[in-house]
Amino acid sequence: MREKLLKAFEKTRASVTAETGGIAIQPATFxxxxxxxxxxxxxxxxxxxxxxxxxxxxxxxGVGKSTLTTLIKYVLRDLDYKTEGFSIDxxxxxxxxxxxxxxxxxxxxxxxxxRGMPGTHRYKALIALLEKAKRGEPxxxxxxxxxxxxxxxxxxxxxxxxxxxxxxxxxxxxxVDIPHVxxxxxxxxxxxxxxxxxxxxxxxxxxSAYKVVLGYIAAYRRxxxxxxxxxxxxxxxxxxxxxxxxxxxxxxVTSKGSGMSREEVRAFVxxxxxxxxxxxxxxxxxxxxIACLLEIGWEHLPEGMRILGKAARA
Numbered sequence: 073m074r075e076k077l078l079k080a081f082e083k084t085r086a087s088v089t090a091e092t093g094g095i096a097i098q099p100a101t102f103x104x105x106x107x108x109x110x111x112x113x114x115x116x117x118x119x120x121x122x123x124x125x126x127x128x129x130x131x132x133x134g135v136g137k138s139t140l141t142t143l144i145k146y147v148l149r150d151l152d153y154k155t156e157g158f159s160i161d162x163x164x165x166x167x168x169x170x171x172x173x174x175x176x177x178x179x180x181x182x183x184x185x186x187r188g189m190p191g192t193h194r195y196k197a198l199i200a201l202l203e204k205a206k207r208g209e210p211x212x213x214x215x216x217x218x219x220x221x222x223x224x225x226x227x228x229x230x231x232x233x234x235x236x237x238x239x240x241x242x243x244x245x246x247x248v249d250i251p252h253v254x255x256x257x258x259x260x261x262x263x264x265x266x267x268x269x270x271x272x273x274x275x276x277x278x279x280s281a282y283k284v285v286l287g288y289i290a291a292y293r294r295x296x297x298x299x300x301x302x303x304x305x306x307x308x309x310x311x312x313x314x315x316x317x318x319x320x321x322x323x324x325v326t327s328k329g330s331g332m333s334r335e336e337v338r339a340f341v342x343x344x345x346x347x348x349x350x351x352x353x354x355x356x357x358x359x360x361x362i363a364c365l366l367e368i369g370w371e372h373l374p375e376g377m378r379i380l381g382k383a384a385r386a
Contacts, residue, residue: 134316
């Protein structure tokens with residue numbers, strides 16, 4: 073299997089670079105990290121006899137979730153596995169619906185940014201799609217364009233039709249597998265990191281708005297239940313998130329011609345940090361049912377990996 077994976081990587085490398093806007097994965101990175109990761113997926117799918125085998129990839133903004141999803145998709149397809157990958161972002165509410173949500177929670181800073189918080193997604197539609205896929209039924213993946221409305225984004229009329237029973241599905245997103253904690257525990261978790269706590273106090277000075285987000289996280293639990301593998305990409309320093317998100321937006325502006333300014337991105341990112349830290353803290357304390365953990369360095373490259381889930385050898 074190792075040689076097959078290496079050949080598949082070489083055959084699809086150019087396609088991955090093209091789809092990710094020029095991000096080139098080096099052979100050494102693939103051999104040391106992504107090859108054993110994909111081997112794990114193949115072995116675990118065989119052991120569990122799941123079809124489709126649903127991989128959830130979680131990580132902070134800009135960490136490289138979309139790039140990893142694209143790589144896995146192309147390599148598995150080259151090995152003749154029917155594979156589709158998509159983002160929880162494709163299930164955002166329409167721009168008018170998100171504006172209404174913002175008005176509903178006026179004064180709550182977590183819902184004054186244009187998108188991203190749990191509750192800004194059509195999560196019931198995502199759950200329905202995953203359940204259809206599990207039953208082997210055809211489904212359509214919606215397409216969300218983040219460049220519309222000056223970077224606020226909107227639902228489009230386009231869809232990606234999937235008509236065949238898939239072998240693998242890859243769902244990526246920053247809150248795909250975000251843990252739920254009791255509201256009373258949340259402030260103490262924030263206090264464990266000085267940088268995060270300062271941002272939390274700035275965004276939620278009354279220390280109450282976060283409870284709405286936790287309520288929606290609880291509603292997303294069914295998504296977690298439908299994942300066969302939970303993979304986390306953990307940036308080694310949470311303070312990198314803002315700079316990574318700026319880079320991400322600049323790439324989109326280059327490709328699409330519109331998006332948020334640097335200042336808008338910084339304001340956009342702040343409310344994400346407390347809930348990003350929530351899963352940092354929980355994972356670092358107890359990996360729980362996470363199967364794979366990739367430690368990502370400043371250059372968006374893996375610097376460590378742990379396969380925590382047990383699987384048969386491929």
